[in-house]
Amino acid sequence: MNSKPRLAPQPAPFLAMEAISKAYPGVVALADVSMTVQAGEVLGLIGENGAGKSTLMNILGGVIAPSSGRIVIGNVVYERLSVTESHAAGIAFVHQELNVFDNLDVAANIFLGREMQFGPLGLMDLKGMREAAKPLLARVGARFGPEARVLDLSLAERQLLEIAKALSTKARLVIMDEPTSSLTISETRTLMKVIVDLKAQGIAVIYISHRLGEIEECADRVVALRDGRVAGELARGEIRHDAMIRLMIGRDLKALYTPPSAPIGEVILSLNGVTTQAWPHARADLDVLAGEIVGVAGLVGAGRTELAEAIFGITPMLGGEILLDGKPFRARIPREAIDAGLYLVPEDRKRNGLVLESSVSDNIVLADLKSLSRQGIVSETRVRARAAAQRERLDIKAVNLSQVAAELSGGNQQKVVLAKWLSMRPRLIVFDEPTRGIDVGAKSEVYQLLRGLADAGVGVMMISSDMEEVIGVSDRIVVLREGRVQGSLQRAQLSEQSVLRLAVGAN
């Protein structure tokens, strides 16, 4: 289907958005955006954060009303959609922020609000729902059953559940917003198969992702948004990484990898047979040297985050030892790790990295208030000075230092987390999925920062599930599987295959 040349007279599209604009007081979020989606087509939608992707999709979902323009679905013309109309027209969402209820089981989540009933009392038909859920789960390749409690599911499995839920609504268009941001490599493969399956059934997919490799793989056509306008469109044959980036940011991006400019130094941190609760019977060994970026690859659930948290004193270490500069070290609480210069940039920025309701400056100084105070009283002048310096250094885009962190874009939020640690004296920083959900421009800034840290003699450990990133940025990659280090690959040996082979354990 992909290889076929485009036929000249196109069939009427399933969906057409015509000259959609959305203005807020004093700002234009979308300007004259037109876009079509054919039945059974996978449309890749790309753009940096703030380019207007979410606004556009929220208009489709009926959450936001456009200021002008119209939406045509089939042959019905809408000035605006309501949530119900959108639903009735067969549009389903798979949100990046998961909307599942972890106190219910899988089947109950799938049929939430549309529960099957029986008998005169309208009691819930639990058995019927579970039966009906089974084929849906099979279609997304889920390894859990309809009775499973969502509480017990991993982030990735919940994502699959969301997709199954979208399928259950007999959708004709499924909008997937960053669906793989928490999926493992093999789960991403499964998702790609699901998408092919959807296409075959004539269901259209709008696929929004910052992972351009996935877009390259699955999209039939790409639309790029920039500053609320359509920056360009790519047909199947033109979808290439560099072309997409050019459309998104309006220029070419430098190569990811920059070699170290300072020599690699001594071992800073060694893990010897470290065991965590995730894999109580597996022992992990790894070293981080001053001046190198060590990528930690592996599937989600391989125990990478737990390892980082054990170093940082969040989760207890069940066995083994950690050596810092050759001396045994064990942090029972984060403060002890921080005092030793070991910092963690956590995976879940909003939950663990930031106090969202606090200001940019309060977040930057949060871990180091002691040194900005005298006799327990905080010096506001020194706080401001510290925060202003960091904002300058990392180019944090905020109205001012009093702006609350919640209002910043993902990339700038991440910079605030980094600023917190960079303003102190790092010996080693563990970055857990440092670029998750942030746009291409901010990503490359983060990579430069990592390199800058390494060149300054700081040990850098980067946990990442983004293959392109982990291969592109690391000097060395350590692959974890089921809590064990499966191997360590030098720069010369790095390839997607070599990493994947170690991560999944295939021969």
Added chain:
Amino acid sequence: MQKKDMGLTVLIILVGTIVYLRNPLFLSPINLGNTANLIGLFGLFAIGQGFVIMTGGIDLSVGSMIALLGVVFVDMVGKYGVPWPIAALITIGAGTLMGLAHGLLITRLKMQPFVVTLCGLLIYRGVARGYTGEATAGFPFGASYPQLEWLTIGRSFGVPHCFFAMVIVAVICWVVLHRSVFGRHLYAVGRNEDAARYSGIHTGRVITAAYVICAVLTSIAAIYFAMFTKSVQPSSHGNFYELYAIAAAVLGGFSLRGGEGSIVGVVLGAVLLQELQNLVNLLGIPSSLNFAVMGAVILLGVLADQQFNRYRARRRAQRTIQHHTTT
């Protein structure tokens, strides 16, 4: 002063003006002195409650603590002849231990604040009643403690010393909450305990400290109340006082979710509550309607505040969109 505090101040002046116009006795020195006395008494432990609410917790045991510690203090001084400074130290020490127990049960054993302090409410009240055998604890006839009385129920220039005590406590707490490292940590823990922990804050210690502060201020208030009423009736003394404290904090802009509020706010909240009590008395409203008036005003106050916040959030959202498209 924050906008919220300004709004509350305006409301206090507005209510005061209306009451004064209906009954000029409102501004008589005697009435003002008595109201200031009550503001001092209730303000003392409302400030403490503020610290706990800042963590996202709640302390329901306050009223019972005032009864139990009041009984203990009165008995020590009146019955056993313990010198009052030592008795005061013991009382405050006992309060500290109660606060510590609450804090440790909540942070170490991960119990819910509501449950822990609800049990405190029941236990302390029960112990107070059991210890006295339901009898009223009081000072012996004719006994007098000049220094203690000067400190607690004395007045200078017509202003009750209890009010001064509250002001001093408020100033100290203002510095602690709004200017100290501990205060910053408290705000962070209240807003996002996880992120605070990941930033190296000893979250358990911070939360426990909040319960201890609350209990210490409550035990100081317990001594003032005991001296004010002169006798402590263990089954009714301090009943529902925790709710006055929570109401003052909520009126003052504290969020029960934590991480929101100010000392000025909770003091103003306490002032407004006492003003309302006074309003009921001075306007000849049956005192049985007391609670109804208070409840209605709190409901309206919080509602208005919330509407204002929603308006601000909308404006903020618009600013965000603006900001995102310009960067």
